Amino acid sequence: MIDFFLYAALNIILVIALAPLYISVIKKVKAYYQGRKGPRLFQTYYNLFKLFSKERVYSTNSSFIMRVSPYVNIICSILAILFIPLLFIPNNTLGFENIILFLYILAIGKFFISLSGLDAASTFGGMGSSREMSISSIVEPVVIMIFAAFVFVFKSFNFFDIFRQTSLNLDHISLWLLLIPLVIVLLTEVARIPIDNPETHLELTMIHEAMILEQSGSDLALIEMSSAIKQLLWIGIIINIFIPFGFDLLLSISGLFIGFVSFFIKSILIAIGIGVIESYLTKYRLFRLPNLFAIAFFLALITIMMEVLL
Amino acid sequence: MNEIIFSELLKIFLVSLIILTTVIISRRNLTSLINIYALHSFILALIALTFFFYDGALTFLYAAILTVASKSILIPKLLKKSQKNMQIYTDIEYRYLKPVSSIFLSLLIFVCGFFIFYRIKDFLGLNQLYYLGVVFGFSLVMIGFMIIFSRKKIITKILGYLVMENGVVLLSFFVGEMPLLIEMMVLMDLLVLVAITSILAFGMKSSMEEFHAKLNPFKNWFKWREIK
């Protein structure tokens, strides 16, 4: 019981403290490819503090949804942190176990943010909501197929057992094929190129940004924080399944330190990789995204068929 | 080489082959299509190399080197030259099949191949892994067929034919007795095809102007329906 609370506290503090750093890393990588110096590494932290000190403006048309949804979103992201062990795996999971529950808790946040996009009676908000809900519906079969592959291969429903098994042996090399669909899902969930451009200022090209155009002040800070947390969680899943070295299975100070250092290095590498992908590709037209997801679905299905049916 | 590593590596390569094929069937940019085909053949050569490291038979090594030299380097170069001359860069129009439907149709073909070969698996004397290879080879051939009839530009049709030949070579690795022989026959086939295309495209170096004038009306064959 106690090790679960220790795990919870460590995980939450680690993720909340580190999450904005990765956004800056990706921006720096993109700037480097464009020949610029880019913003400072801690710039996202300064942005968040600045947003917290601004006042909030609500529209005359908005209702309680606008005031409530940033909090619902951040709580869902924080609850989702407890599902993904990043530094060590506790023995007792106290109910934070299920893969599908993890997915659907993230979906609650998305639901409320889409509602708040419609709330202010602006055109761009509605457009963002509609595109975001369509894209996240289309990517859902791919995610479920990837998770089904994990459950079939590792024979367990929760991430704790799965990470425990991957960190012990590297028997299933062909699971590396699932890296491509998982990366595509990561790019969709955090709204990066080629699905959505997070730095655009043209409203007609926005998907995620358009929904949060009307938010301001501490609400906007909470929403940005929540996207950063989601990004770090998906990076954490990729790291722990494919390159699980340095994971701590027994609780000890040196083990935690090694785990932290290896997690930090691996996640920075993956963030740099995301930045490279963003610099090499362009944003796809909205109606060409189903092609991309269909290829990812095909890949995941063939991997499952080969793994399981042999 | 270890049994497990052999089977796992082979599985990774086979799946990447079929995914690259579905990417070919749905992409529009011609330069990237030719690059993907080069990658495709390279992975085929890697499969041959894996067989060499596992089995020790030299034919696989020769087949790998031949594939890399001809299909990954030579043929894409020829195709790119003719494409640059014709100055077409994209192949936008699809006929009979939209990209998403073609991806699902290729999934259906793969699944049908899976179950058809399941029944004659024992007749052909294959173990599990080789049976997988046969299914993938068969799907590659059928998807190549689909590329041929569903795209409109000739260069893409040629690429579809090349993918089909790759599928035949793959089948020969798993089922046939003399993969090198088949590889060389297929290669000659393809070289002749690509040579004729290139000749028709930019003629012999000697009398450039005459050929240009003569072949000018035939230019329309390659720009099929690009100008409406």
Place this chain on the structure above:
Amino acid sequence: MANSFLFPCAVVLLSLSIILPLIFVKIKKPIFRKISLLSIILACVVLITLSAGVFINETANFNIFILGMNFSLLIDNLAAFFIFIISLVGLCVAIYSFSYTEHFDNCIKRNMLISIMSFFILSMIFVVISHNLVSFLFFWELMSISSFLLIMFDYEKEGTKKAGIFYFAMTQLSTLFLIISFVIIYNHTGTLDFSKISELSPILTSLLFILLTIGFCTKAGIIPFHKWLPYAHPASPSSISALMSGLMIKIAIYGLIRFIFLFSFQELWWGILILVLGTISALLGVIYALKEHNLKRLLAYHSIENIGIIFIGIGLYMIFSYYNLPNIALVALFAGLFHTLNHALFKSLLFLTSGSVVNSTHTKNIEEMGGLVKKMPYTAILFLIGAISISALPPFNGFVSELMIFQIFFKSNAISSPIINLILLISMSLFALTSALAAACFVKAFGIVFLAAPRSKEAKEAKEADLSMLIGPAILAILCIILGIFSYQIFSFIGNKAGIIFDLPNLLWISLAGIVILIITVLIVKIISNKNSRVGETWGCGINKQNSRMEYTASGFSEPIVTIFSTIFQTKKVNKKEYYDSDKVIFKEGHAKISLIKFFEEYLYLPELKLINKISEKLYKIQNEIELDPYILYIFLTILILLIIIGVVIK
């Protein structure tokens, strides 16, 4: 013992509520209606106690002899579960009807509504507890006829007549299939009892299975027999739509499960058929719901989707029990039944609250509503709870049943046949797509109806619903929340009693953790952030006064999905422009249209309708002569033919 006393008590109370308004049908004062509604509520409470008693103790058995026919009734666990569902929803609809019926113009109509509604509830209860071919059919017919009368309630409006007749035709079709199968059963077993069905031969059982499935699918609204649902639900009053969608469709599910239990063995293709039918209905139901702008028709298509999900659960049960994996199979069956309960609760909640909305704004088109969250805040919150439940978001109850079905799908590698594995995998991905699209559709429904600015004058002047129209749905909403949060405890209790292991997450812990994190976050944010907030106009790109034409419309919201799935909708976009000059510069006028075809109507139903019309026209000519001679000719011909036949047959 107490069970045999409770049941007649409930029947008496319900009959009282049927008879009382009928006697005093012309009286305007609401006192008798209120008494009958109170008796419905009491009867429902009695029935809930009865079902709880049956769960804990034992089954109850009755035999009634009327007119020489033996109606045998039996309340076992399955029947008690469905009685529980019926009485819960009936209770809340009755509370809702306290003020809903007062909105009808005619006092005769009001009285008749309550009377026929209680008759409907009574007939459904009797269908569920029938244990005899005769009683099943008899009460099934009573249920169909009373629902037909209820649909035709607003018979002056023009859409209602078409809806009512369509519904009547489809329900008689389902009864026809039931009668055929019952006749076959009677011929081969010789009794009317349910118990001898298990002794039939395999070929006969397969035939019976097909006939019964078609009959029950027509009633349940599975594609392609679903076409009456989108017409019937908008046409009837909202409380009746809630009853029909929440209860009557489930009675078909009950029939299917009952007959599956009675057959002594199962074939594999039965389970696969039910699974495929369920997946297709779920996917197509939600895709068709996305383009609807009539609020009640949207909810009707979602009913089709959820019935598809229940069928998926039942199909999984049949497949897994064929492969002798009873633990997984029973979990699948419980998932399907739990989704039945959940769907009854949240669908009735949604229909009742949309009834209040339609009542206040006098329109069913969501493109004319908007901004209702400020005028009707309680209704908005209740609708939001229903929308969250139906989109399967934790910690409400819709999530739990879908989670159980996902877990069964993930266990499918216990089956060794690769073909079945593949079918299950594809069905699972389509199921995932369905639940995500349902969430998208309810963002649209809740957002366009309640949020943003009002789009018409009636929406600007809408008033909050009356108290009873809030309490009824509120009970359903509280039940949705409780069933979701306490699902782990409920299923551990059931699992202990029945010996099955449900692998559910403890949503109570997670909700408590969420509340703790909420409190901490709010405190932290309040400390470090700026306390000011002000209210201003939305940025309208420079236009001074923002009007409702600038906000997003419902058709615009669903346009990306309609375009992505354009092969299913057969979307055709027509864009014609006319110019004054030949260089196409000076624009004169234009014409743009997006049209979707109604696939099943045009390709499946209408051709058969035209064929039947042609045949009946020909037959019409035979019988419509006013003169006498043709009939004498027919009699002469008949006698002649009979003589010939007798002459040939007698040796």
